Amino acid sequence: MKKTLALCVMILAAVSLFAAGSKESGEDSSLKKIQDRGTFILGLDDTFPPMGFRNENNEIVGFDIDLAREVTKRMGVTLLLQPIDWNAKEQELNTGKIDCIWNGFTVTEERKKVVNFSEPYLENAQVAVVKTSSAVTTLADLAGKSIGLQAGSSASNAVDAAPVFKASLKGIVEFKENLTALMDLEIGGVDAVIVDLLVANDNIKRSGKDFRILDESLAPENYAIGFRKNDNALRNAVQKHLDDMAADGTMARISTTWFGADITIVGK
Incomplete structure (x- = not known):
């Protein structure tokens, strides 16, 4: 009995030492998990x-989608697109339902505490969108008025x-989606919508709605792309492919397709 107990203690000690050594080495299986x-x-x-x-065929498309397709092609894996509740995005990531958050994900100091970010690949700003007929021309003019924004967003x-x-x-007024907020602006439910500049420009261009963007930005x-805090291997592999895409012109080509120019900042 004593021998059996001693053996169990030795096995547990060995397992603990192995786990500690793996943790100290900084190794993780995040990339291998994707590859396998x-x-x-x-x-x-x-x-x-x-x-x-x-799009009109209910297919998920976009600038980030094209970037991700190229990255996963170079990784030799298949891209799966998983729509999530943006207000619970970090929870979706940390419970393992998704491998990353990649969809106009703004870097903030608070998010850095719980997310492992890639290097930034686009610059953006939070701006106010109003109706063209609105008397509002500055952020100060919104005093005493109502604004709309997406819940859980950088806005x-x-x-x-x-x-x-x-x-x-x-x-x-908080909305689940930016598009719903802009629809509410159109019918006069709110006086302005705080939203990403790139999203605002795209919405006005595509919809032709009678909106304008204030010259003064809020922030x-x-x-950047968000990974689980300890998924360094996966994060670094994706970053390398983004760096390579910036160097060989692929990223510039994708940016020009969506924005009419290369507005990316990787390697610049």
Whole structure:
């Protein structure tokens, strides 16, 4: 009995030492897991043009989608697109339902605490969209008025980070999607919508709606890809492919297709 107990203790000690050694070495199986499975699951808000959205055939397309397809092609795995509730994106990531968040995902200090970001690949800004007929020309003109924004978005973070501006507002209406917020602006439910500049430009161009963007932005920002905090191997592999795509002109070509010019910042 004593011999059996001693043997068990020795085995447990060996397992603990092995686990500790693996942890200290910084190794992880995140990349191998993708390679063995043969699929890469990308989490996104599928109503976020031009980054990721559904076209007239209900297919998910967009700038980020084209980037991801090229990256996964170079990785030798199949891209799977998984629409998620944007307000619960970090939970979707950390429970393993998706392998990354890649859909106009803004880097913030708060998100850095729970997400392992790639290097930024696009610059952006949070702006206010109003009707063309609106008398509002500056952010200060929105005092006493209502704004709309997507719940859990960087627009919400930008408003929270501007306490004077936020306190001046009559109210803030949260929507599940940016497109719904812009629809509410169109019918007069809110006086302005705070949204990503790239999304605002794309919406106005595609819809032809009678909107305009204020010249004054609320906050500058960068887009990057979000991975689980300890998934360094996967993060680094994706980053290498993005670096290679920037160097060989592939990223510039994809950007020009969607934006009419190369607006990416990788390697610049």
